Amino acid sequence: MKRHASTGYPIFAAAFSPLRWGLLLCLALLCLHTTTLSAAAPDNGIVIKLTIHDTIQPITAGYLERGLQEAARRHARAVILSLGTPGGLLDSTRTMVEDIENSPVPVIIYISPPGSRAGSAGFFILESADVAAMAPGTNAGAAHPIVEGEKMGPILKQKIENDAAAFLRSYTERRGRNVAAAEDAVRNSKSYSDTEALQLHLIDLISNDDQSLLNALDGRAIRRFNGNTEILHTRNAAIVTLEPSVRERLLSRLTNPNLAVLLLVVGGLLIYLEFNVPGTIVPGTLGTLFVLLGLFGLDLLPVRHTAVALLIAALVLMVLETKFASHGILALTGTIALVFGLATLVDGPIPQMRVHIGTALGAGLGFGAISFGLAWVALKAYRNKNLMGPKAMIGATAIARTGLDPTGQVEIRGEIWQATLYGESAVPSGSAVVVKAVEGLTLIVEPASRA
Incomplete structure (x- = not known):
């Protein structure tokens, strides 16, 4: 092994000695710094x-x-x-x-x-x-x-x-x-x-x-x-x-009974809308999410079972309102059940853990009003369903495009129909007539003045 001429140490030791002394110096400074910090800032816990x-x-x-x-x-x-x-x-x-x-x-x-x-x-x-x-x-x-x-x-x-x-x-x-x-x-x-x-x-x-x-x-x-x-x-x-x-912050918000009730009602309303206007997807998806969040919050609170029964009854009555023409009686009864159910839903030992009467009234009446609107639309659709096709023209006014003596052509709702005049000898072209009946592809009409 070769040695350094002046020191007698091995050559590789002489080559790495500056690095070694540098590391030792850094360690010494680090220890001194740590000791100084400990003395300057004692650990008070x-x-x-x-x-x-x-x-x-x-x-x-x-x-x-x-x-x-x-x-x-x-x-x-x-x-x-x-x-x-x-x-x-x-x-x-x-x-x-x-x-x-x-x-x-x-x-x-x-x-x-x-x-x-x-x-x-x-x-x-x-x-x-x-x-x-x-x-x-x-x-x-x-x-x-x-x-x-x-x-x-x-x-x-x-x-x-x-x-x-x-x-x-x-x-x-x-x-x-x-x-x-x-x-x-x-x-x-x-x-x-x-x-x-x-x-x-x-x-x-x-x-x-x-x-x-x-x-x-x-x-x-x-x-x-x-x-x-x-x-x-x-x-x-x-x-x-x-x-x-x-x-914890999110769940704490959900344990607010008023927020939980609003999420439940809004979610139920969106799902209700999805059933009445199928295929929109977004209301049903958001409604399901809101209902699940509301139920999760209510699960952390004491809930009165009789109030849950009232809410179920309210939902059933409002759905029946859209299926049967009760002139709003079912929807009104459902709204009353909904308001009472929401107001008594949470058995909180203090007022801050119960549903405010204002929240119950607002949510219940709002849901009821929208249910009335949907029921009215459903009722109109039900009535219009019976007035489709040629029979829907009975009682409507048509315009004679040719003279009716007693047969000819009339225009009604943008369509030309064969027509037979009822009870009159003749009606000139351009006269208004009223459809009284439909026989096959022929309209039975009479003058509008007589009708």
């Missing part, structure tokens, strides 16, 4: 922020579950949920409370911004948190359970109240909060301002914004639902907002 300003339903429950899983995956210091809701479904509320209780990451429920509220189901979620907080000018409570938006009988009312109160007690007591005041929100629909909630030990603190809330909680010892004690380290933590996905 992250806090995952979720936002639910909507009714409580399966989509919001799924969003919370996804957020808690993401926080656990990223080893977040805590999860802060900005909450503002009028309430929602009890089943979804139970799911969300269970997820909060089992979360490996501490959960902070924060009623914000000012002016927000945690009504009904929102109060149950607030009390289930590791840390419950409210912004100034917010309120929470009014958690009395409602079934199907109806007035309950005394026995059913007592059973539902007792069940909801026991559910709230099951975790409020473990969180060290005021069980009696919390239960009062269920049994007597009490609602509390932020200061009242703090004085009654229903919440842990009042804070103006997210960052001041996290700074105030730094170093605080909290007791997790499993009994373990944990120290929060949230000061100057980076807040990472987890937005709802496109799917």
Whole structure:
């Protein structure tokens, strides 16, 4: 092996030594840069922020579950949920409370911004948190359970109240909060301002914004639902907002009962139009899509089966109107059934989860008006069907092209016909005559003045 004359090292080592020293220099600079960054910007951790300003339903429950899983995956210091809701479904509320209780990451429920509220189901979620907080000018409570938006009988009312109160007690007591005041929100629909909630030990603190809330909680010892004690380290933590996905936003819109009903009605109308004007394809395709989207949204909501029966009856009556001449009676009955069916379709526990009467009236009356129009067109077509061919000329006026004495030719509807004069000796050319009958290819006519 050849060696370098001055150093004695192998020639190939001497050739590659500048490259080697360059790599070592780059690694040294990289290590120095990393050390500098670590010293300049210490890792304060992250806090995952979720936002639910909507009714409580399966989509919001799924969003919370996804957020808690993401926080656990990223080893977040805590999860802060900005909450503002009028309430929602009890089943979804139970799911969300269970997820909060089992979360490996501490959960902070924060009623914000000012002016927000945690009504009904929102109060149950607030009390289930590791840390419950409210912004100034917010309120929470009014958690009395409602079934199907109806007035309950005394026995059913007592059973539902007792069940909801026991559910709230099951975790409020473990969180060290005021069980009696919390239960009062269920049994007597009490609602509390932020200061009242703090004085009654229903919440842990009042804070103006997210960052001041996290700074105030730094170093605080909290007791997790499993009994373990944990120290929060949230000061100057980076807040990472987890937005709802496109799917969650779309499904959340579909769970709006008014939108779901409008999609259902418009889709049904387009399919109805396709049946009356076959071959257009586009109305039927769009109508099927709208109906499927409406049904998908309604599937996420509590639906009253009697209302579904009314909608089916309304559809059957309107279809029958186009087949039988009932002078609008079937269509009118169908419209009334449609309005009542739409108005009572969703059994929402709060007004925001029911179909507005204005939506039901507008959709029902609009569908009924169009059904009346289609029924009128069908009735005219039915009548005109009996007036096709030569018999359709009976009673029509013709013009004599030759003198009728008593036979000759007349023009009617742009056609020349043989005609025989009835009851008169002669009619001059150019006179108006009226068709009285058709015998084969001959029209029986009489003078228009006599008719």
